[in-house]
Amino acid sequence: MAKVDLSRISLRPFKLTDVDDFMLWAGDDEVTKNIRWKTCNSREEAQTFIKDVCIPHPWRRSICLDDHSIGFVSVYPWSGDDRCKADMGYAVASNYWGQGIATKAIKIALSQVFNDFSDLLRLQAFTYVDNKASQRVLEKAGFLREGVLRKYTYIKDMKICLDQKIILGESSISQHKFKLGGSNGEELYDTKVPLKLKVKFYWTIIRLTMLYETEC
Ligand SMILES: CC(C)(COP(=O)(O)OP(=O)(O)OC[C@H]1O[C@@H](n2cnc3c(N)ncnc32)[C@H](O)[C@@H]1OP(=O)(O)O)[C@@H](O)C(=O)NCCC(=O)NCCS
Numbered sequence: 751m752a753k754v755d756l757s758r759i760s761l762r763p764f765k766l767t768d769v770d771d772f773m774l775w776a777g778d779d780e781v782t783k784n785i786r787w788k789t790c791n792s793r794e795e796a797q798t799f800i801k802d803v804c805i806p807h808p809w810r811r812s813i814c815l816d817d818h819s820i821g822f823v824s825v826y827p828w829s830g831d832d833r834c835k836a837d838m839g840y841a842v843a844s845n846y847w848g849q850g851i852a853t854k855a856i857k858i859a860l861s862q863v864f865n866d867f868s869d870l871l872r873l874q875a876f877t878y879v880d881n882k883a884s885q886r887v888l889e890k891a892g893f894l895r896e897g898v899l900r901k902y903t904y905i906k907d908m909k910i911c912l913d914q915k916i917i918l919g920e921s922s923i924s925q926h927k928f929k930l931g932g933s934n935g936e937e938l939y940d941t942k943v944p945l946k947l948k949v950k951f952y953w954t955i956i957r958l959t960m961l962y963e964t965e966c
Contacts, residue, residue, distance in 0.1 A: 751845060754815060756854045761811035761823065761862075764804040768812055769797050771819040775843035781821075784881050785841055809863060813842060813855040820846055823855045825863045827870060835872040836863065838962075840887075847883070856891040860962065873962040876902075885960065893960035 764772075775781050776790040776799070790796040804810050804822070813821035821842035828835050838859070842852045864870055875893060877884040885895070 754846065754849050754851065756850055758816050759851055759854050759858075760814050760817070761855060761858050762814060762817075764800050764810065764812045764819070764822075766797065766800055766805075768800060768819040769793060772796050772800060772812075775819075775821060775841070778844055780844045781841050784878055784884065785839060787841075809836075809866060811855075811859065813840075813851065815846070815851075821851070821855065823852075823859045825859060825867075825873065827867050833867075833869040835874060836867060836870055838873055838875040852884075852887045853890045856887065860891065875960045875962075877960065888960040888962075891962070893962045896961045 770793075773790060773793060773796045776787065776796060779789050782789045790799060804812075807824060808827055810822060810824040812819040813823060821840065823840040824838065826837045826839075827833065828837075838856070840852055840856060842855070860873070863873065873893075874896075875884075875888055876899070877888070879898065889895075
């Protein structure tokens with residue numbers, strides 16, 4: 751594919767008419783595997799998601815190439831005493847990776863969100879520790895690496911907790927037990943989880959914060 755001229759990249763709110771373009775990337779497991787979104791499996795699902803989630807979102811923009819949706823960037827502001835901060839998320843259609851599109855989209859977003867949210871001082875983004883492309887994008891856009899967050903969140907509909915010893919960074923993880931459970935709250939120890947899977951969960955649960963802050 752010919753290299754995209756980045757002046758053709760723009761951000762705008764989602765529209766219901768984006769659905770066919772949206773399916774091309776939001777229906778791709780490669781794009782959704784590192785974000786909280788479920789992969790869209792049908793046009794109807796995509797339409798509902800655009801209508802009920804993307805359009806009402808406080809600040810979610812479609813990354814567009816010549817006005818066709820090829821990804822998204824979102825900024826979710828906190829409220830109350832935490833109104834100084836917001837979380838950023840983004841993704842780009844996999845056939846456009848490696849061309850500077852996410853970096854360009856984030857830079858456009860940075861030029862807008864501090865005006866759109868007057869209390870905003872701190873923009874934070876979380877990436878998996880092994881998502882090097884995403885970390886590089888954030889660095890190129892001016893974010894600073896702040897730290898690694900352990901035992902920080904649940905991933906999609908799977909409730910996963912790690913044994914505290916793992917959290918404390920012991921060198922061998924094979925001897926530790928994993929707590930696995932379903933979304934209905936039941937918890938069980940599964941000592942039969944193969945080591946390979948345990949390693950994956952270990953890397954999955956650890957996230958990295960990248961920070962973009964203004965002077966105040
Ligand atoms: C992460 C993502 C948004 C990057 O989009 P993109 O448009 O390819 O990003 P850019 O082209 O602006 O920059 C990518 C950078 O990462 C680098 N990179 C890519 N893979 C890499 C790897 N495995 N290790 C190190 N660097 C890597 C590229 O070389 C490039 O850096 P460079 O310009 O210095 O060469 C895209 O891969 C994506 O949508 N992934 C799935 C969703 C996701 O992970 N979202 C972020 C959640 S935190």
